Amino acid sequence: xxxxxxxxxxxxxxxxxxxxxxxxxxxxxxxxxxxxxxxxxxxxxxxxxxxxxxxxxxxxxxxxxxxxxxxxxxxxxxxxxxxxxxxxxxxxxxxxxxxxxxxxxxxxxxxx
Amino acid sequence: xxxxxxxxxxxxxxxxxxxxxxxxxxxxxxxxxxxxxxxxxxxxxxxxxxxxxxxxxxxxxxxxxxxxxxxxxxxxxxxxxxxxxxxxxxxxxxxxxxxxxxxxxxxxxxxxxxxxxxxxxxxxxxxxxxxxxxxxxxxxxxxxxxxxxxxxxxxxxxxxxxxxxxxxxxxxxxxxxxxxxxxxxxxxxxxxxxxxxxxxxxxxxxxxxxxxxxxxxxxxxxxxxxxxxxxxxxxxxxxxxxxxxxxxxxxxxxxxxxxxxxxxxxxxxxxxxxxxxxxxxxxxxxxxxxxxxxxxxxxxxxxxxxxxxxxxxxxxxxxxxxxxxxxxxxxxxxxxxxxxxxxxxxxxxxxxxxxxxxxxxxxxxxxxxxxxxxxxxxxxxxxxxxxxxxxxxxxxxxxxxxxxxxxxxxxxxxxxxxxxxxxxxxxxxxxxxxxxxxxxxxxxxxxxxxxxxxxxxxxxxxxxxxxxxxxxxxxx
Numbered sequence: 001x002x003x004x005x006x007x008x009x010x011x012x013x014x015x016x017x018x019x020x021x022x023x024x025x026x027x028x029x030x031x032x033x034x035x036x037x038x039x040x041x042x043x044x045x046x047x048x049x050x051x052x053x054x055x056x057x058x059x060x061x062x063x064x065x066x067x068x069x070x071x072x073x074x075x076x077x078x079x080x081x082x083x084x085x086x087x088x089x090x091x092x093x094x095x096x097x098x099x100x101x102x103x104x105x106x107x108x109x110x111x112x
Numbered sequence: 113x114x115x116x117x118x119x120x121x122x123x124x125x126x127x128x129x130x131x132x133x134x135x136x137x138x139x140x141x142x143x144x145x146x147x148x149x150x151x152x153x154x155x156x157x158x159x160x161x162x163x164x165x166x167x168x169x170x171x172x173x174x175x176x177x178x179x180x181x182x183x184x185x186x187x188x189x190x191x192x193x194x195x196x197x198x199x200x201x202x203x204x205x206x207x208x209x210x211x212x213x214x215x216x217x218x219x220x221x222x223x224x225x226x227x228x229x230x231x232x233x234x235x236x237x238x239x240x241x242x243x244x245x246x247x248x249x250x251x252x253x254x255x256x257x258x259x260x261x262x263x264x265x266x267x268x269x270x271x272x273x274x275x276x277x278x279x280x281x282x283x284x285x286x287x288x289x290x291x292x293x294x295x296x297x298x299x300x301x302x303x304x305x306x307x308x309x310x311x312x313x314x315x316x317x318x319x320x321x322x323x324x325x326x327x328x329x330x331x332x333x334x335x336x337x338x339x340x341x342x343x344x345x346x347x348x349x350x351x352x353x354x355x356x357x358x359x360x361x362x363x364x365x366x367x368x369x370x371x372x373x374x375x376x377x378x379x380x381x382x383x384x385x386x387x388x389x390x391x392x393x394x395x396x397x398x399x400x401x402x403x404x405x406x407x408x409x410x411x412x413x414x415x416x417x418x419x420x421x422x423x424x425x426x427x428x429x430x431x432x433x434x435x436x437x438x439x440x441x442x443x444x445x446x447x448x449x450x451x452x453x454x455x456x457x458x459x460x461x462x463x464x465x466x467x468x469x470x471x472x473x474x475x476x477x478x479x480x481x482x483x484x485x486x487x488x489x490x491x492x493x494x495x496x497x498x499x500x501x502x503x504x505x506x507x508x509x510x511x512x513x514x515x516x517x518x519x520x521x522x523x524x525x526x527x528x529x530x531x532x533x534x535x536x537x538x539x540x541x542x543x544x545x546x547x548x549x550x551x552x553x554x555x556x557x558x559x560x561x562x563x564x565x566x567x568x569x570x571x572x573x574x575x576x577x578x579x580x581x582x583x584x585x586x587x588x
Contacts, residue, residue, distance in 0.1 A: 044363060045422050045424070046367075049473070
């Protein structure tokens, strides 16, 4: 089982969700985050004082999938989330030791 | 005809004539009337006209009182509340709210007497303690057509909001207990004397009642804005900067709340300025128009200055500009014509923007919510401009011994008035500085002014009030 963590632009969430649903992904967790890679922030001015905002609002998706589905999911995310500009985000993959369904204690890929 | 028939017809004719004669007499009796009936009817009519006129004045003044209270709660509470960080929103609002309660009690017990009693040049005295003598009969020296109680409650709303403005300078770091102690003493030793000097019977600066240095201050440019704004500067310097200022970013947590507050202030200000006419006549209209024009032009001025300097006109800048204009027009509202009101607003908008965006940064003091930059500086500017633009055509405030109207301000030919304005402003500055320093020292050595660093970092909502402003993260 593989965990996919994808940090994407806020405006791309709907497109990525649709693309994932189309390939049969059934569950995900969505978190509002702030951060930056190489993307520069912006400056806000209040009563003459400047505040540089360099932590930019982004959306993070977390999915745990069966290994057979991972490549398709990554391609779906890349296709839906890319604009070609700095700030598009990143995808991280990691191994998951175990998954358990809380309702009936089912384990392994069946729990996904 | 028989004798009997003749007799009966004569009798009937006689009775008819008698009835007719009675009727005629009765008519002529009522239409003639005695002179006393007409006079008493006229007197009754005159009384009814006076009552009707007084009703209009009283209705307007009660509405104005409500409008001015609304300026404190929720106007100022929201305006300031939105400008602070989320962890201090309730504490900031509480500062305004507490005054609504505490200052009212002080006013009822003795503060009204200290401010408006018939005392000497500086102090109203004890004659109206517990509001004795303040009833439904008008006090002709103050407002001849409304109950004295209306005048008292209207002035109370001014006494409430004035110390609330100072909170802008010590926001996010003052102990609640210390703020209460400070406000109670400040209200008594700074506000009451200043109000008495400018508006009270025998007041040194009272332009309507023959003060020695008549200062033109229609609705409180010196009494409210200069005193509170200068006190705010003293507080900011004495208390010191907030932890992390100026390096840590402390942007307003909700410009939305500040926006709502500012709009409530603008509307409420009609009660503040136009209500200071103390009647519902054409002077109230003139003050209403001047107030509105001053606010509008200042919003344009501040936002315009920002647009030029930063490339964008901000919402916070627009509303701050409007407030600055309202402050500056406060002393002038019932003395100037509409076009000068526009000019006063425009100057105030640009001037206060400069004070807040450039001067404050240069000197480095932490006047958190710009109480000095907007109220202290704006009020001072407004009081000076009043001395320039006041005209007797709007308000014939100065008259000679024969009752002829004298010129009011500089442009009308009364250059001397500017000196009087400066005296009034100077007295406000000195009273504010000296009074505030004494109170700060006193409160600091007894209960301490500032919260601990831990409490400040945790936020005043939790440390002072045990509450959180927004509980949105927790789901039911």
